[in-house]
Amino acid sequence: MIGKESTAGRAAKFTFLGLWLVFTVFPLYWITITSLKAPGDIFAFPIAYWPENFSLENYSGLFGKADFGVYLTNSLIIATVAGAVATVISMLSAYVLARFEFRTKSALLMAALVTQMIPTFIALGPLYLLMTDLKMVDNRLGLILVYIAVCIPFCTVMLRGFFENIPDALEEAAMIDGLSRFGALFRVLLPVMRPGIVAAFIFNFVNCWNELFLSVTLMNSDSNKTVPTALNGFISSFNIDWGSMSAAAVLTILPTMLLFAFASRHIVQGLTAGAVKG
Amino acid sequence: MSTASEATDPTNPTDPTGPKKAAKDTKATTATKTGAAGNGGAPPVRKVQQGRRKPEFTARRGFLIAVFMAPAAIFVAVFTYYPMIAGSQMAFRHWNLSDLTDTSWVGLQNFHDVFADPAWGTVLGNTGIWVIGSIVPQLVIGFALALWLRRRFPFRGLYQALVFFPWAISGFLIGILFRWMFNSEFGVVNDLLQKAGLINEPVAWLADPDTAMFAVLVANVWYGVTFFTIMILAALQSIPEELYEASALDGAGKVRTLFQITIPYIRVTLALTVLLRIIWIFNFPDLIFGMTGGGPNNETHIVTTWMIKITQQGDYGRASALGLVIVAGLLLFAVFFLLATREKREVRS
Known part of the structure; x- marks a missing residue:
C-alpha cells in the first residue's frame, strides 16, 4: 500500500470529499424541492428549504397542459435506438482500428x-x-x-x-478452433468486452437524450418533440415558468441518473480501458 | 516492472504495458503463424497457395477493413462531414434569411465582418476566460478526487455514483438549474450567502457583467469535474503498485511520489483528456445558452454562443465564416498540443 496517512491528512481528505458531495448534490436537491412546492410557494419569502406543503401540481400540469408523456416517449425511443445502433456500428470500426495496421x-x-x-451550428442549415x-x-x-x-x-x-x-491471442485461439473472424468477434470478444459496450451505450444514450440544437431544428410538430426541445419551449417566452420547468427538469434528469447509478461500475471499468489508450 | 508481476494480475484489464506488449508480440507473429498453419496442413479455412500467401491475405484483409469501416464512415460522411462542407461554402456567400434572392459569392467579406464586429474582442476574451477558468479547476479537483477515490473507504461505490451524476445531465439543463439558483430575487445562492453573512444584500449574479461569467464558470466546473475524475481514476488503476512500494522504500514523500511517479506515468491519458476537454469546452454553447444566453451586455458570450446569435439573426453566411474560424483554430491548437506532448509520449511508451 501507499504510505500511511496522517490523521490530519485523513481529516482534510474527508472534509473535502464531504464538501464536494454537498456541492454536487445540492443543485439536484434544490430543483427537486422546487418542483414539489405549490406553484405559488416557489416565489414565497423566506425561501423554504423543506416545504411545509408538498404538492404534485407542477407534475400534473406537465401531463395535463403539455404532452410531456409524449416527449418522454419520443426521447426514450430515439435515444435507445440511436444509442444501440451507434454502439454496434462503432464496435465494427473500433475493432478494425484496434486490430489492423493500414x-x-x-x-x-x-x-x-x-x-x-x-460546431453544430455550421451544419444545421445544410443538414436541414x-x-x-x-x-x-x-x-x-x-x-x-x-x-x-x-x-x-x-x-x-x-x-x-x-x-x-484484449490480447490478440484470445481470438486467434478461437479462429484456430475453427471460428470465422465474425464468429470470433461475436462469440469470444464481445462477452469479454461487456463492460466497455455497456459504457459506450450509456454514453450514446445520454448524449442523444440530452441533445438540444439538432432536435430543435429538425423536429417541428408537437407530437415529435423530444424532452430538451420541450424544455427549451418553457423559456422561449419572456418569463420562465419555474414550476413546470423544475418538474420537467427532474423528469429529464431521473432516467439518465438512474442509468448512471446502476452502471457506474461499468462506466468506470469501460472507460478505464478506453482512457489508457486514449 | 517485472514479467512476474504482470503474470500475477492477468485479470487487470487496465495494465497498459502487459496486454499491450503481449498484443504487439502476437501481432508480430501473426503473419508467420498463419503461414505455418497453411504449410502444416492444419485446418486452413481456405487453401492457400505457397509463396502467394501474403498478397491474398492482404486483399482479404483490405476487404474486411473496408466492410467493417463502411457503416461508420458512411454515417459520419453523410450526416456530419457533408453538412459541414456544404455549410462551409455559405461562408463565402451572401446568405441571409432576410434576403434569400441574393446568394452571390462575396469572397472573404463574411470573415471581415466577423473580425470587424466591435464585440469580437469581448467574445474572444470571454472564450479564453471560459476555457481556462473551466479547465483548471476541473483538472485540479478532478485529479484530487481521483487520487482519493483510488483507495477504498466505506461507501465509496455510493459516493462515486452520487458524485458522477452531473455528467448525465445536459449542458442546457445545467444552465437552467444554475440560472434558478443564481436568481437574484428567489435564488438560493443569495439566500445562503446572506445567511452565512458573506453578503449583505442580494447580488444580481446573472445581470451584473462582473459576476455573470463567474456564475457560469461555477456551473461548468460543477459539470466537468466528473469527466476528469473518471478518466484519471481509470488511468491511475494502470500504475503498478510496485512503483509506489519502491518509492516508499526510497523514502519519497507524498508530493514527490505524485510528481515523480503518478503524473509521469499517466501523462498520456492526462494530455489527451485535457485536449479533448478543451475542444469540448470550447464547443459547448449549451450551458451558457441555457443560463444567460450570452448576456448581460455580451459579457458571457463565447465564440460558439456568438455563432448561435448570428444564426438566429439569420446571417448564415457570417455564422458559417465564424464556424470555419472555430474549426481552423481548434485544429491548429490540436496540432500544436499534440506536437508539444509528443516527445514526452515517446519517452513514456
Whole structure:
C-alpha cells in the first residue's frame, strides 16, 4: 500500500470529499424541492428549504397542459435506438482500428477527432436541407440517423481502447478452433468486452437524450418533440415558468441518473480501458 | 516492472504495458503463424497457395477493413462531414434569411465582418476566460478526487455514483438549474450567502457583467469535474503498485511520489483528456445558452454562443465564416498540443 496517512491528512481528505458531495448534490436537491412546492410557494419569502406543503401540481400540469408523456416517449425511443445502433456500428470500426495496421488509419482517427471540433451550428442549415430532400424532417427516424452519426466518432475511439486491451491471442485461439473472424468477434470478444459496450451505450444514450440544437431544428410538430426541445419551449417566452420547468427538469434528469447509478461500475471499468489508450 | 508481476494480475484489464506488449508480440507473429498453419496442413479455412500467401491475405484483409469501416464512415460522411462542407461554402456567400434572392459569392467579406464586429474582442476574451477558468479547476479537483477515490473507504461505490451524476445531465439543463439558483430575487445562492453573512444584500449574479461569467464558470466546473475524475481514476488503476512500494522504500514523500511517479506515468491519458476537454469546452454553447444566453451586455458570450446569435439573426453566411474560424483554430491548437506532448509520449511508451 501507499504510505500511511496522517490523521490530519485523513481529516482534510474527508472534509473535502464531504464538501464536494454537498456541492454536487445540492443543485439536484434544490430543483427537486422546487418542483414539489405549490406553484405559488416557489416565489414565497423566506425561501423554504423543506416545504411545509408538498404538492404534485407542477407534475400534473406537465401531463395535463403539455404532452410531456409524449416527449418522454419520443426521447426514450430515439435515444435507445440511436444509442444501440451507434454502439454496434462503432464496435465494427473500433475493432478494425484496434486490430489492423493500414495506411489510412491515422487519417481516419484524425477525421474522428475533427468531428468533435465542428460546431453544430455550421451544419444545421445544410443538414436541414439534406433531411428535407430525404423527406425526413420532423421524423423520428431522421433524427435517429443524425444522432447515430453524432455518436459514432467518440464511441469508436472509446471502444478501440477497449479492444486494444484484449490480447490478440484470445481470438486467434478461437479462429484456430475453427471460428470465422465474425464468429470470433461475436462469440469470444464481445462477452469479454461487456463492460466497455455497456459504457459506450450509456454514453450514446445520454448524449442523444440530452441533445438540444439538432432536435430543435429538425423536429417541428408537437407530437415529435423530444424532452430538451420541450424544455427549451418553457423559456422561449419572456418569463420562465419555474414550476413546470423544475418538474420537467427532474423528469429529464431521473432516467439518465438512474442509468448512471446502476452502471457506474461499468462506466468506470469501460472507460478505464478506453482512457489508457486514449 | 517485472514479467512476474504482470503474470500475477492477468485479470487487470487496465495494465497498459502487459496486454499491450503481449498484443504487439502476437501481432508480430501473426503473419508467420498463419503461414505455418497453411504449410502444416492444419485446418486452413481456405487453401492457400505457397509463396502467394501474403498478397491474398492482404486483399482479404483490405476487404474486411473496408466492410467493417463502411457503416461508420458512411454515417459520419453523410450526416456530419457533408453538412459541414456544404455549410462551409455559405461562408463565402451572401446568405441571409432576410434576403434569400441574393446568394452571390462575396469572397472573404463574411470573415471581415466577423473580425470587424466591435464585440469580437469581448467574445474572444470571454472564450479564453471560459476555457481556462473551466479547465483548471476541473483538472485540479478532478485529479484530487481521483487520487482519493483510488483507495477504498466505506461507501465509496455510493459516493462515486452520487458524485458522477452531473455528467448525465445536459449542458442546457445545467444552465437552467444554475440560472434558478443564481436568481437574484428567489435564488438560493443569495439566500445562503446572506445567511452565512458573506453578503449583505442580494447580488444580481446573472445581470451584473462582473459576476455573470463567474456564475457560469461555477456551473461548468460543477459539470466537468466528473469527466476528469473518471478518466484519471481509470488511468491511475494502470500504475503498478510496485512503483509506489519502491518509492516508499526510497523514502519519497507524498508530493514527490505524485510528481515523480503518478503524473509521469499517466501523462498520456492526462494530455489527451485535457485536449479533448478543451475542444469540448470550447464547443459547448449549451450551458451558457441555457443560463444567460450570452448576456448581460455580451459579457458571457463565447465564440460558439456568438455563432448561435448570428444564426438566429439569420446571417448564415457570417455564422458559417465564424464556424470555419472555430474549426481552423481548434485544429491548429490540436496540432500544436499534440506536437508539444509528443516527445514526452515517446519517452513514456
